[in-house]
């Protein structure tokens with residue numbers, strides 16, 4: 012086989028070549044992916060059966076888990092060659108992350124939860140300040156975008172928020188300081204059906220405005236149509252076979 | 253240090269259990285440092301039960317035995333020193349002063365000591381503290397008695413009260429010298445030494461008690477009354493024939509061993525001279541085990557307190573795994589997670605130790621006068637001694653160790669959990 016020259020002008024936001032990941036050296040690999048490219052600004056829907064390695068893949072993309080073998084490049088950073096500390100810095104600067112549930116730190120206020128990434132990343136702090144003037148102002152702006160502009164709500168402990176409200180606060184936290192990549196691991200599965208599409212729409216609006224790349228994992232096939240592209244992990248991942 | 257702000261807010265969120273941990277550390281530190289300080293004072297007080305005295309002289313027996321009866325008024329001398337030998341010692345050229353001691357009688361369970369005015373002038377305890385009279389005067393009259401503070405307090409005596417001195421040392425003596433009542437002339441301030449439990453009278457008074465009792469029991473008709481005895485005293489007829497022991501002060505300390513040898517080799521009578529400091533230190537080694545046991549117990553209390561903190565930290569870890577995954581997702585390193593736990597442990601230990609020391613100073617400030625009054629122990633409110641500083645450092649080091657153990661576990665958990673939220 013001869014190498015096909017790559018002609019795409021912009022480098023991929025995420026590029027995987029011959030990736031392998033095993034949790035422990037004595038365990039078989041959980042992920043074996045030959046190639047995957049995700050373009051900047053793309054909105055990707057990842058689906059796959061439980062245990063197929065979706066969360067594991069997100070852990071690799073965000074630099075929490077070390078690549079066992081192969082190449083993983085995110086925003087031109089070869090994550091497979093960075094140290095753990097460098098990957099943590101990378102994540103702090105460039106990745107916003109939304110969990111399935113329990114996204115908020117119970118002892119922090121709503122605003123403190125949203126501005127949390129700015130405590131770990133100078134870059135995102137500087138960007139948030141440039142955008143909003145102050146961290147809290149930027150947090151309030153983002154929350155308002157996500158239909159959380161009630162000051163009364165902000166004063167309450169975050170543990171008293173509804174699940175949907177908590178997920179939107181988590182989205183604001185993932186968006187603050189404009190990271191390039193937004194990763195969401197089943198962020199809608201705790202929401203009722205009517206709210207899911209609404210939440211995804213909100214995320215899309217923010218991503219479009221900031222030009223974010225969105226990697227979204229879900230079991231909910233009804234959301235699939237809203238995205239640019241769907242990745243079926245069962246097909247992509249040769250380890251499952 | 254954003255992580256420390258988070259640690260602080262997290263701690264505030266768990267303030268009730270944190271406060272309990274803090275208090276258990278504080279109380280155990282108060283106990284530990286308090287015991288250490290008390291221990292130091294007690295040892296110091298004990299080895300300084302007599303100070304300023306260069307030699308203690310008695311009839312030949314063991315040094316500890318001599319120390320026990322001459323200083324602690326425990327037990328009896330097997331033999332006395334003749335008055336002539338006492339005079340010979342007092343007249344040695346190197347001797348500056350002597351305090352003769354005559355023991356044998358008791359008053360309602362407290363020992364009666366016959367001595368001279370030199371006792372009040374030269375007796376020293378606890379690094380050169382002299383005896384002070386809380387009330388009244390040293391004895392002037394034949395029938396004057398000066399009470400130790402505990403005697404006066406326990407028996408409720410006040411100045412001028414008449415007291416009766418028994419022959420012998422039994423608690424309830426049948427042979428009471430009721431015919432010659434003494435008068436309380438003075439009451440000493442507390443010293444924390446056996447002086448507090450002693451009734452002091454003049455040497456002549458000891459003789460006077462026994463006038464007419466030579467046979468060991470009252471001889472009716474032959475026993476002179478108080479007035480007659482006083483006249484007798486004026487003639488010098490009440491000079492004792494023997495005393496129990498002598499405290500000797502020298503003109504120069506350099507001569508101590510020379511004088512000690514001279515006394516030990518005294519040809520007329522078998523005598524023994526001991527150095528009080530050395531003998532007291534020997535005795536302390538014998539009975540001081542209890543004090544070390546006390547320190548060990550209080551150290552164990554601190555260990556229990558720190559184990560409580562370890563338990564609290566490790567228990568909280570499971571509840572906090574979600575918090576750690578969230579922090580990792582926003583860019584926190586596993587080292588941050590370790591710092592979060594370590595910071596909490598160090599904070600609790602440091603503040604607990606400071607609080608404990610503050611508590612101790614509070615107790616000493618408020619309770620110190622009471623301790624001095626009751627026990628004669630003056631517990632200093634000075635800054636922590638090097639030994640106490642070392643103990644505090646050990647407590648903090650142990651706290652850091654606890655934090656590292658819990659922090660390392662959190663570190664491992666956050667590495668293996670990654671961004672997985674386990675609930």
Ligand SMILES: Nc1ncnc2c1ncn2[C@@H]1O[C@H](COP(=O)(O)OP(=O)(O)OP(=O)(O)O)[C@@H](O)[C@H]1O
Nearest residue numbers: 034041059060061062063064065066067068668669
């Ligand atoms: N910390 C871990 N240590 C060892 N194995 C793990 C660990 N976490 C996950 N695995 C294994 O890796 C595989 C993939 O797990 P992963 O969580 O990525 O699946 P998933 O696709 O996200 O599933 P779900 O849809 O249920 O969330 C599973 O077989 C799981 O047992």
Ligand SMILES: [Mg+2]
Nearest residue numbers: 065066067196
């Ligand atoms: Mg998953």
